[in-house]
Amino acid sequence: MKAKGTVISSIHNFVKENFNGQYDQFKNALSQESKAIYNNAILATDWYDIHSGVIEPTKLIGKLYYNGDVKKAAWESGYYSAQSNLTGIYKVFVMVSTPQFMMARASKILKSFYDPTLIVVFDKGDKFMELHITEFGYPNEVLEWRIQGWMQKALEICGCKNLDIKITKSMARKDAITAFKINWE
Template identity: 50%
Template sequence: MEVRGSVLMSIDEFVKQRHAGQYSDWKDNLSADTQKLLGNVGAQKWYPVNEGVIEPTIQLCKLFYPDAKKGAWESGRYSAEAALKGVFKIFVLVSTPAFMLKRASRVMTTFYSPTNIEVIATTDKSMLLHLTELPINNELIEYRIGGWMEKALEICGCQNLQFDIKNSLSKGDPYTSYEITWD
């Protein structure tokens, strides 16, 4: 149950960029283990998911977002924005939403291990995805992934996105469902 260092780096950068005045407060509220990880992160190395994602996300939500799901979602959006730059942004810009999201499983396995996303249904304006495996069943990770997908779809040109999460691994369901529609 691991997470890639680039995810840790994006959470750290998110707090630095969006909540700069309280960055020290956020960092001071992290455990010694998480602070140590953040002090020496390698983007391509693997780290424990609890210390690498869950704890930092819980702390950023406690400090900045009364709705923890919203905080995790915004953190995921920021991560996509940071990751999909340069050559990757051009790839996303010329891709159809369905093509891009069908690659979501491959993309997520580069960030979270283990992870599995299955495309269940797709049309020109909608998609149903099932997240069937996560390194740990945690609602904040589910929302972080949803935020990442939303921002990636916006970069792809989708407008008026609607996400509905009806099932959740973190609530004991066999999968997390992302029902996505757009214009």
């Protein structure tokens, strides 16, 4: 499985902006494979190995800056990614979209970040949705938590309040799908 350069760049920028002066500590602690990515120019349109580019660096962020809490590191970096990437014309688009429309577009959005991946709307109503990832080339909780954080911020930009996003099934835990149950006011 691969991740687009925009995902890698968001992790790079997340560490630089949130852990002032500690980016070198982060880079120096990476494996050689991850260093090969983070020590070079990260091209937004290129595809990178998911483990070396996203999973390992996110686990390291959890270890270094969140007292070992990888879930928090993944969620926060996903939230940051939506906050920084859904800007300009994209932010206007998201702000005028309904939550249902925005999350229905998640399949195309996620496909542009992670390959292969397929996410579908399983159920929806006025104040809830259930999304299923039915294809994920490298099932991993780090990626699921990151997507959960991204969804949180994207839906906040849509105007959703009191969001509750739960991962009720997980391909990483050997379920057939990853299911996100989303409720809001």
